[in-house]
Amino acid sequence: MNGFDMIDRDYWINKMSPEQRDWTMYEYLNAIHARLAALESRKWMHRTLSFAGGILGGAGVVVIYWQFFRDLVL
Numbered sequence: 001m002n003g004f005d006m007i008d009r010d011y012w013i014n015k016m017s018p019e020q021r022d023w024t025m026y027e028y029l030n031a032i033h034a035r036l037a038a039l040e041s042r043k044w045m046h047r048t049l050s051f052a053g054g055i056l057g058g059a060g061v062v063v064i065y066w067q068f069f070r071d072l073v074l
Contacts, residue, residue: 007024
């Protein structure tokens with residue numbers, strides 16, 4: 001199961017046994033857990049990209065400020 005398979009509500013209610021529902025719920029929760037664990041294990045990447053984004057954003061603000069307000073400054 002890849003976590004993207006969705007089960008129709010009518011199929012869930014009318015055609016699945018309670019054991020199948022429990023097993024399907026268990027698989028979905030495991031898929032969610034695996035995805036969250038993968039996201040949380042990449043903290044260094046998030047910090048690095050966040051730092052780089054701050055630098056790029058700051059440079060962008062300086063460029064925009066210089067383009068629009070340089071007549072007022074000079």
